[in-house]
Amino acid sequence: MKARFIVLLSAVMLGSGAYAQDCTTTAALAYDDAKAKNYDAAYEPLMTVKKDCPDYSLATFQYLERVLKYKIENASGDEKTKYINELVDTYKERLQNYPEKTKKGDVYTDIALLKFTHKIGSTEERWEAFDKAYVEDKENFTSPKGLYAYFDLMVNMQDSGDRELQDVFDIYDRVMSKIDEEEIYEAERLQSLIEKQDAGEDLTSKEQKTAQIAEQRLTNFNAVKGALNTKLGVRADCDNLVPIYEKDFEAKKEDVAWLKNANARLSAKDCEDPLFFKISEALHELEPSAASAYSLGQLAEADGERAKALEYYNEAAELEEDPADKAKIYYRIGKNYQNSGSFSQARNFYKKTVNAKPSYGRAYLNIASMYAESANSCGDNAFNKRAVYWLAAEYVAKAGRVDPSLSKHANATVAAYNGRAPQKADVFQEGKKAGEAIQIGCWIGETVRIPQL
Template sequence: MKTKVILFLSGVLLGTGALQAQANQECATTASLAYSDAKANNYDAAYPRIQQLRKDCPSYSIVTYQYGERILKDRLDKAPDGEKAAIAEDLMKLYKERLQYFPAKTDAGEINADIAQLMYDAKIGTTEEQFEAFDKAFKADDNSLNAKSLYTYFYLLVELQDAGKKDLQDVFDSYDVVTAKLEEQENETAEGLAKLLEKQEAGEQLTDKEQKRLNAYETNLKAYSAVKGSINAKLGQRADCDNLIPLYSKDFDAKKGDTEWLKRVNSRLSAKDCTEDPLFVKVSEALHKLEPSASSAYSLGQLAESEGNQAKALQYYNQAAELQKDPSTRANIYYRIANQYKEKGQFGQARNFYRKAVDAKPSFGRAYLQIANMIGQSANNCGNTAFEKRAVYWKAAEYADRAGRVDPSISGTANETAAAYRGRAPQKSDIFQNDMQGKTISIGCWIGESVRVPNL
């Protein structure tokens, strides 16, 4: 009897194994055909097999989902408007399946961000549901949203605030977070670009790989600049002094002992130049009393500046910069200090602080442009011969070029400035007559740099 049971169980196990082997072979055959068609961009033929793999062999290979995403995106691009929502929903389902079956090989943050963007692009769900999808992705991983998604995230919040479903304070808080993330991504990109530009300016040839990276950096910086402009436009008049002053005035007495609240209010009033209102003075003094910090020192600097006490203002600004941990805010402080030195004609000191601004925020093109203008203004004082004096304009043009490349939002002004300086520099006939082609000229006075004469 025992022998019969053992034989029966063995038969069942062998039969199950045979069926599993057959199923695995069918999955392999279907996958081979699907992947081959997809690789050849024959998406129409690959589509039904990919769908079959998702249904019958969901854990066979992550390649199913990689090609499936490519195919569904292609179908989404080509579909008429009436069919896009259904395809988008299937693509969202595919993303979730990939996360379910291949969690170790899938970035959950990116998947959630892709799903949120799909919901918005295909008009799936309500505005609240779309916003919640972005909010979920961002809060889970604030690096998951790209520039486009960050804008959409903020745009949806503003729409909800306009509809009375979110507070104005929510919009301000989100603006701070989103712009900080954009600037973080922008600065990382600008830092990479700056290294390649320095190599170019030193006369070194970029490799093909480096040239591609340089082009990508410049493209991404233009995208960041455009998105930041769109976000600021969307914020619009919501962030002007007429809205901010009453919003914060009504809470001051209750919040004047709340350091974090005072910091946020101080920062926003300062950023929007609402510094002449008595509220700004009250907030600054209360904050400095509770916790002397970068924000309070900066505000006191603004107050001293408005009173005409430049020396005291510079003292506070320097203190604010040293205490400030946020790179973007620190850069703005250094930029303000540099401007004051520039106005006094102390170009060497001004350049030091403009450079500090760029060190803190590599995409700070305006700082480079200010250095360019100071160098241009000094051309007649920083050379021994007429040729050397005019050669200074090449150095000014280099800084103007860099300003536009690290910050595309000022590229128009920067390019015009660079062209104007090159127009004042020695021309081909001057270079030929002085036999200076390809030579390096050391520039004296406060500039203390060198410039390479172009080859003819």
């Protein structure tokens, strides 16, 4: 340590011309300590480099982030607060000095999470920190924990009387929409890798890592969605929603923005109340949209008018531009066709569902269910009929991978379907071998390969 100060003192004595050498020497010593996880030793030199020569290297900020997180974890009281404030400053200065290598959404989310985790500032101030991340750089506001905290703080403010219920709904919609975007992105990354595996190709180590990250992210987002819905709780139940909107309907029945909000809430909960019908009709007359058409479809379906419901749903699908919402509509159409026994039509819409939102695993489950139900009709012999269950199992397995909330059910269903499919002795007796293609007939019209048993 003494040798370090001698080196630094010598550099300073050389005058202003020694600036670069001073930074280089101090930084090199600090970086070595940080790499070795000797964080206490790295702390002061890194703080010095950040202060005196912040433009020396991005590594200063990257190492200092690690050091300060360590210091925060091992401190308490005023000392902990000091390190938290220094980390906030480090994030801000990194963005200031290296904007091209720093995402605003990441920085603002990290700052907001620090304040949230350590209860820095008021609830309002903590919420505003997340709101800044969303408003300034929504694209990079992707932290599952951050998205949950953004909503959680709004609920807390509403509980304390500082916000209206509509504010809670607005942030809920905002967060759920962002999660849908992220799920679509992760599922699309995963989908191509699943298809590669389905084709019998091995994934590279990089691809395996990508698949693991995508699956973990999907798991995290699924957990957040569950937590959001739990947090929203009875606030969004029909018994609470209907009175809220009923008292304002006459005054707001020509207010498109109000009608849209009310329609979205009632539609999400399938509130089969006369008010829902009045709001949906009023909205559809003023501004026909995917939302209003979908709501009218829900009402027609509830009244048993299936053909009329499908007309509205198809209109909604044509008008809808958001992929997640479009997927929801396609799924509803597919479910209608499945319930009426029109399996081929149902599959068409379930495939449209996953094309719009690849993480919509329930669509794969329903295709598998229809295949299993048709097994006895779609084979020209007993072996090929039972082979349909291999195909059904493949779809179920895919459902579990793209939607982690289905994984437990998917694993049990895959085992059940494989139990009904031909076993090793059956394959041998049939004179076939693993990898051989079996063509499935009738409406299914797909090929399945005999798995390695």
